[in-house]
Amino acid sequence: MQNNSNISIFASETGNNMKKRKKYTWLLLLFTSYWILGSIAAHAKPGGPGSTIKTVVIDPGHGGKDSGAAYGNAKEKDIVLDIALKLGNYIQASFPDVNVIYTRNRDVFVPLYRRAAIANKNSADLFISIHVNAVARGVVQGTETYILGQHRTEDNLEVAKKENAVILLEDDYHTTYEGFDPNSSESYIMFELVQDEYMEQSAMLASAVQDQFRIHAKRIDRSVKQAGFLVLRQTTMPSVLIETGFLNHPAERQFLQSKSGQEHLASAIFKAFKEYKKKVEARSSFNMVTETSGRNSPISNNSPDNNVETTSQNSTNIYFSVQIASLSNNVEPSAKNFKGEHNVFMQKKGKTYRYFCGRFNDVQQAREEQKRLKKKYSGAFVVAFENDNLVPVETVVRKL
Structure with a gap:
């Protein structure tokens, strides 16, 4: 009887596991299809990776009914909006030809999918999402910048879960995000297949941001990390998500709420943007030359082919x-x-x-x-x- 009972229980568990696997296999297929369509849109976007930076979308996380991380009277939605607006002002002052677009410029709720849609619709060359972190225990502090990818640690997964949980405040989020459950670890299986064509550029910017936070803003560097953020998943350009500090740490909370602290953080991100812009545009010019067919220049009408040396300069130089x-x-x-x-x-x-x-x-x-x-x-x-x-x-x- 005991053996039969064990067999029955095993069969039941196996059946449940199969159903669960089928469910998430289907979910994975849906998101993979969505990713392919997004990649097609990315290739169709004018400019593409490595071109001139003409449009930047700055995304202050949360807003309105979504306060984000909160500790006492300190709210993530307020802090990141101030930092985002300062960053935009720095960019516009130094690069008036760059179009700066905000996903929100006041205290309103913007659905996660809309944030990415704003960047995609405007053919943005860069997407910068700004956030503030918090943990329930400990005195963790420092900044970290994320790019899209599979989480390598449970800590990274928890940060992604927390930021993705905003979709729970949206109407009919099951339909909008094809059944994605931000609180289920199994939903993040889809990020195992992510092949982000913008990863190199995203990592370049993320690394510059962390360097500037450490050097310019004197923040603790918690490094560049990867995780499954939906807002990055749906953008079709180089994208980063920046965690500017931890509200639960007393000194860091004071820094994040202060005008001086926000200016230091915004200035650090701007310096990273400036460095990134310079590198990308220089690379664009270089690629324009190196991606040739290798054919030598036709030099003289009397030449039998195009492989002869150029006509020498004349006597008048x-x-x-x-x-x-x-x-x-x-x-x-x-x-x-x-x-x-x-x-x-x-x-x-x-x-x-x-x-x-x-x-x-x-x-x-x-x-x-x-x-x-x-x-x-x-x-x-x-x-x-x-x-x-x-x-x-x-x-x-x-x-x-």
Whole structure:
């Protein structure tokens, strides 16, 4: 009888496990499909990763009926809104050409899916979500910045659960998030298959944020981490979620609530943004050159093929070329760095490195080369040199 009872219990447990596995397998399939659609949208977005940073969406977490973490009179929703607005002001003051969009600029409740939708709809180049942490026990303190991924520790999972739990305040969240339960560890199985094409850029920004928090704001660095945040999961651009400190720690709570503390935190995030922008845009210019087919420049109308050396500069030391890139970092203009292009040379002016392709005695030859290069580098243009100094093309043409 005992054996039969054990068999019956085992069979019941096995059946329940199978049902549960089927449930979450279906859930995983739904989210995987959703992820594929999101990736397609990301590829279709103008600019894409590595391009100029034109639009930034800043997301102050929580708001309205959702206070977020709270300790006494300190509320996460108020602190992060102040930091977010300060960050936006720093960006707009230094980069007036960058469009700064907030998911909220006042104390209102914004559903989680809407926050990501705002960034996606505006074809944002960057998404920054700002939060404040808290734990029920201990005196933990410090900052941590998250990127999308599978949680590696239970602590990371708990942070994700806490931030994702905001969906419970939304109407019909089961339908909106395809049955996702933020409090169930099994729901986070879906993040095991996440292949975030923006992970490299997200990690670059996250690392810069943590560096600036440590160096500029003098905060304890709890490092860059990965976890399954729904708001990051639904964005189609590089995205980070920043935890600026712990409300349960007395000194950190005082810092987070103070105007000075909020300015230090916002300034640190801005410095990280500035560093990230510089790196991404420099990389964009470099990629524009290195992603060529490796074909050498056509140099002379008398050449039997395109593999001969460029026409040497004439006796007056005046020649034409085509500018193909302008970088903030020095890249050796060797063939291996430029996919076999042997005719690339560089000139430095101030802190800028400018890269040119070919030397031509005749401006028409340079323009023919420009036509070829513009098919790959839309920004390619003809320049002129006299005694190896850049001069206006019209000035040189008049002299010849």
